Amino acid sequence: MVNKQQEQGEQEQERHHYIDRSIAILGAGNMGSALMKGIINARLTPTDKITASGVHLDKLQRLSAQWNVNHSLNLVEAVEASEIVLLCVKPQTLPKVLSQVQKAVRKDHLLISIAAGVKIAFIQSALGQQVAIVRSMPNIASTVDEGATALSFGEFVSEEQQRIAISIFEAVGEVVVVAEEQLDAVTGLSGSGPAYIYMVIEALIDGGVKMGLSRDIASKLAIQTVLGSAKLVKESGLHPAILRDQVTTPGGTAINAIHELESHGLRSMLINAVATATRRSEELSKVISRS
Ligand SMILES: NC(=O)c1ccc[n+]([C@@H]2O[C@H](COP(=O)([O-])OP(=O)(O)OC[C@H]3O[C@@H](n4cnc5c(N)ncnc54)[C@H](OP(=O)(O)O)[C@@H]3O)[C@@H](O)[C@H]2O)c1
Incomplete structure (x- = not known):
C-alpha cells in the first residue's frame, strides 16, 4: 500500500x-x-x-x-x-x-x-x-x-x-x-515591496491600538486583513478597485477612511515609492557592475 x-x-x-x-x-x-x-x-x-x-x-x-x-x-x-x-x-x-x-x-x-x-x-x-x-x-x-x-x-x-x-x-x-x-522595476515593486507592506501592517496595528484594541488582537486582525485581502484579489482575479467598491457602503465607514487616505495621497505615495526604489536599483546596479 x-x-x-x-x-x-x-x-x-x-x-x-x-x-x-x-x-x-x-x-x-x-x-x-x-x-x-x-x-x-x-x-x-x-x-x-x-x-x-x-x-x-x-x-x-x-x-x-x-x-x-x-x-x-x-x-x-x-x-x-x-x-x-x-x-x-x-x-x-x-x-x-x-x-x-x-x-x-x-x-x-x-x-x-x-x-x-x-x-x-x-x-x-x-x-x-x-x-x-x-x-x-x-x-x-x-x-x-x-x-x-x-x-x-x-x-x-x-x-x-x-x-x-x-x-x-x-x-x-x-x-x-x-x-x-x-x-530594476521588479526590485522597486516586489523585491522591496515587503518593506512597504510591513509598514502598512505596522500602521494598521497602531490604528487598532489607538482605538483601544490590545496589541495582540490588533496584530492578529491587521495581519489577517492584509493576507486575506491579497488572497481575495489573487483568487477572484478581480481588479482591486472592484473589490474595494464591493466593501464600500454609501455613507459608510470604508468610504470615509478612503477619503482620508486619498487626501494624504496614499496611492501617489506608493507609486512614487516603487519609482524611487527602481531608480535606486538602477544606480546600485551601475556601481556593482563597474566593480
Ligand atoms: N534577502 C532578500 O530579501 C533578497 C531579495 C532578493 C535578492 N536577494 C539576494 O540574495 C542574495 C543573498 O542574500 P541573503 O539575504 O540570503 O544573504 P545572507 O543570508 O547573508 O546569505 C549569504 C550567504 O553567502 C555566504 N557567503 C559569504 N561569503 C561567501 C563566500 N566567499 N563564499 C561562499 N559563500 C559565502 C554566507 O555564508 P555564511 O552563512 O557561512 O556566512 C551566507 O550563507 C544577495 O545577493 C541578495 O541580493 C535577497
Missing part, C-alpha cells in the same frame, strides 16, 4: 517539473537555504544531489543534518559536482566567488544568480566563457513559499534550462519572466 507521505511526495512532483539534477548552492544563507528547502519540499531533485556551500562549517553542518543534503566549504568542488549552480551570495561577494569557481564552470552548467543588481553580462565576462546564465529577483517571502520572483534569461539558456529555472522558483512562489532591463 502506498503510504500517505509517498502519495503527497508524488503529488508535489506532479505539480512541479521534476528536474532530477545535481545542484550546488553557493551561499546557503537566508535566500539560498529558502530555495534549497523549496527544491526539497517540491521534490524537484533527490536531496543527495544537492550541495550547500558557504563559509561557516557549523552552519553548513546544521543544514546538512536537517535536510539530508551534502555540504562543502570548497566552492570549486561543489561546482564541479553539479549541473546547476545557484549563486546566492551577496552582490559584493559575487565577483570573488566567480573568480574562485571560474575554472570549474563548464559549458553545460546552468548558473542562476539571485544577486541584486549584478547583470548577466557582468557574470558572463567574469567567467570568460559562453555559459547559460539566469538572473533572478526573488523576494523575502520565498522563505515561506509565497515569493514573487522575476527571471531573465541570458542568451545561452536553452528552453529546457528556462523550464528548470522556472520550476526552482515556482517551488517557493509565483514566477514571471521579464527582459533584464525590467529587473
Whole structure:
C-alpha cells in the first residue's frame, strides 16, 4: 500500500517539473537555504544531489543534518559536482566567488544568480566563457513559499534550462519572466515591496491600538486583513478597485477612511515609492557592475 507521505511526495512532483539534477548552492544563507528547502519540499531533485556551500562549517553542518543534503566549504568542488549552480551570495561577494569557481564552470552548467543588481553580462565576462546564465529577483517571502520572483534569461539558456529555472522558483512562489532591463522595476515593486507592506501592517496595528484594541488582537486582525485581502484579489482575479467598491457602503465607514487616505495621497505615495526604489536599483546596479 502506498503510504500517505509517498502519495503527497508524488503529488508535489506532479505539480512541479521534476528536474532530477545535481545542484550546488553557493551561499546557503537566508535566500539560498529558502530555495534549497523549496527544491526539497517540491521534490524537484533527490536531496543527495544537492550541495550547500558557504563559509561557516557549523552552519553548513546544521543544514546538512536537517535536510539530508551534502555540504562543502570548497566552492570549486561543489561546482564541479553539479549541473546547476545557484549563486546566492551577496552582490559584493559575487565577483570573488566567480573568480574562485571560474575554472570549474563548464559549458553545460546552468548558473542562476539571485544577486541584486549584478547583470548577466557582468557574470558572463567574469567567467570568460559562453555559459547559460539566469538572473533572478526573488523576494523575502520565498522563505515561506509565497515569493514573487522575476527571471531573465541570458542568451545561452536553452528552453529546457528556462523550464528548470522556472520550476526552482515556482517551488517557493509565483514566477514571471521579464527582459533584464525590467529587473530594476521588479526590485522597486516586489523585491522591496515587503518593506512597504510591513509598514502598512505596522500602521494598521497602531490604528487598532489607538482605538483601544490590545496589541495582540490588533496584530492578529491587521495581519489577517492584509493576507486575506491579497488572497481575495489573487483568487477572484478581480481588479482591486472592484473589490474595494464591493466593501464600500454609501455613507459608510470604508468610504470615509478612503477619503482620508486619498487626501494624504496614499496611492501617489506608493507609486512614487516603487519609482524611487527602481531608480535606486538602477544606480546600485551601475556601481556593482563597474566593480
Ligand atoms: N534577502 C532578500 O530579501 C533578497 C531579495 C532578493 C535578492 N536577494 C539576494 O540574495 C542574495 C543573498 O542574500 P541573503 O539575504 O540570503 O544573504 P545572507 O543570508 O547573508 O546569505 C549569504 C550567504 O553567502 C555566504 N557567503 C559569504 N561569503 C561567501 C563566500 N566567499 N563564499 C561562499 N559563500 C559565502 C554566507 O555564508 P555564511 O552563512 O557561512 O556566512 C551566507 O550563507 C544577495 O545577493 C541578495 O541580493 C535577497
